[in-house]
Amino acid sequence: MSDLSAFRAEVRTWLQENFPPSLQNKPPSNQAGRGAKFEGDMETWRLRLGEKGWSTPTWPVEYGGGGLSDKQAKVLREEMRAAGAFNPIGGFGTAMFGPTLLDVATEEQKKRYLPPIIRGDVHWCQGYSEPGAGSDLASLQSFAEDRGDYFVINGSKIWTSGAKEADWMYGIFRTDKSKKYEGISFICLDMKSEGVEVKPIMLISGQSPFNEVFFTDVVVPKENLIGEKNKGWAIGKHLLLHERQGIAGSGAMGATAYGLVEAARDYIGMNGDRLADGALRERIARQKMMAHAFSQTARRFTSEAAVHGPSPAIGILKVAWAKMNQDREELMIEIMGSRGLAWKGEEFNDEELGHVRSWLRSKANSIEGGSNEVNLNLVAKRVLGLKGY
Ligand SMILES: Cc1cc2nc3c(=O)[nH]c(=O)nc-3n(C[C@H](O)[C@H](O)[C@H](O)COP(=O)(O)OP(=O)(O)OC[C@H]3O[C@@H](n4cnc5c(N)ncnc54)[C@H](O)[C@@H]3O)c2cc1C
Known part of the structure; x- marks a missing residue:
């Protein structure tokens, strides 16, 4: 054997x-x-x-x-x-966070942070974006003042997914105001620390998956610094490659034209053993082919990343996934016709209400994990080597 x-x-x-x-x-x-x-x-x-x-x-x-x-x-x-x-x-x-720690953290930090992540004991959130720092992330202003054995953090983060429920945050903070990229550090903090305040943001989908987080004189021990002080930008960027890899990878697992055929049967009807609407039949078939091709490509990227680490080329897949998922959601709403206007009310079933919320949620696919434009800029610069980007 x-x-x-x-x-x-x-x-x-x-x-x-x-x-x-x-x-x-x-x-x-x-x-x-x-x-x-x-x-x-x-x-x-x-x-x-x-x-x-x-x-x-x-x-x-x-x-x-x-x-x-x-x-x-x-x-x-x-x-x-x-x-x-x-x-x-x-x-x-x-x-x-875990894959990034494996790449850059000290032995002590790996032993401290990784086991609870592996067991699912700890819920982490990501403190990157700020009101004035999204695509131009390095403009971030939340300041971690070095007081010897500890930092004192003041400032705020925004769009922090899951912050309300999270136990811990990893994030990037300014530790030197005189330099842009070389003045950023990668720091972890306990969300229960005094001075951390979380305010949920209500979305178009009616849910509040993300939040504003405010820091007022939050004391963070120095041992929570990952990597060297003022060298956090490279670590922060490296983590984003894992993020895009994760989005594309999980997209690969779920990349199907799931539910479209069943919905078309229910809402449009059949002509013998074929869908009654020929044009729709072709669009669903096209979506299924895209999903299959995407899934195969994403699996290849995932295998390569396991050997060589994540590559900036993952931005291509992230953009492709966002488009594919948004197209699928649009198609579903079209198939549902007037039922695709469901927002609330007993005349709509849970599945219909879920589809409409899912369609609205998909609008964020081309923003989260770096917007399409920013990912394409990165591909132009770091994969294609084009000047001027
Ligand atoms: C569902 C979701 C979850 C998120 N979760 C988190 C989280 O957990 N933690 C976190 O820190 N952040 C999170 N974010 C924030 C996300 O990373 C940012 O929204 C994203 O990076 C864009 O930043 P911004 O919203 O400030 O938009 P901006 O940077 O203001 O961009 C606005 C528009 O301008 C375009 N643009 C900007 N610069 C350029 C350029 N140089 N060239 C061409 N076009 C450009 C952008 O593409 C975009 O279309 C989340 C976002 C979403 C939608």
Whole structure:
């Protein structure tokens, strides 16, 4: 038996012994590490998977990860899918902050921050954007004043996803006002610290997934500095590559024309065994082909990133994903016709209300993780080597 076959058998046995059958094909709507709090079988599963390190299969065992090779991780994914199992642990910690720590942090910091991320015990949020610093992020003004053993932070962040529920924030802060890029440091802070105030922002979708965060004389120990003082810009940018990789990667897993055919059958109707509207049939087929091509390309990028680290070329995929997802949502609303105007009321079912909110949410796809324009500028400069960008 090859090593990989033996590993497959080991995974299968482990899943049989540890994955509660009651959860089969019932992933939670939110993950631990993103604010979800579980009970019963879901909590048992989170603890078991986290303890095994298979929530982050390729991270080193010394920090609590699975220590698997990419091929083994693929086997694990396949076997989990076959068993109807899923990873209930995720969030900024596993997608961006953890991978960045593995690349740049000290041993002490890796041992301190990574195990709780792997188990999904801690929910991290990302403090980058400020009212005057979005695309031009390095203009940020929130100031961390160096007082010897600690920093004192004053200022504010905006669009901070999940800040209301988060336990900790990693972010970039100004530590030298006389320099732009060389005056920024990468710092973590406990959201329960005195002087941290979070105000939710209401969105067009009717939800408040992100917030303003205000800092008034917040004391942060020096040990929470990642990398060197005033060298945080490079770390902050590196993390963004992981963010775009994560957006494109999770897009790859979910890249389908999911629900379009079923919705067209219900709302438009059939002509024999074909959809009644020929033009719509072609558009859905086109969307399915795009989703398949995207998924294959994104998987290739993910495999390459596992070997060489994330590349600035990931911006291409991030932009492609945003367009594909927005097109899919638009198509769904068109298919639904007047039902696509659903906002509230008993005449609409939950699925219809959900589709409309999801369509509105997709407007943010071309802004979050860096806007399309900014990603394309980066591709022009760092991938194509074009001057003047
Ligand atoms: C759903 C969502 C979640 C988010 N979560 C977080 C989070 O958790 N933490 C966090 O820190 N931030 C978060 N953000 C903020 C996000 O990173 C910023 O919105 C984004 O970087 C754009 O910045 P801005 O909103 O200030 O727009 P601006 O920078 O003001 O840009 C406005 C417009 O001008 C264009 N533009 C700007 N500069 C250029 C240029 N040089 N060339 C061409 N066009 C340009 C932009 O493309 C955009 O269309 C989130 C945003 C969204 C939508």
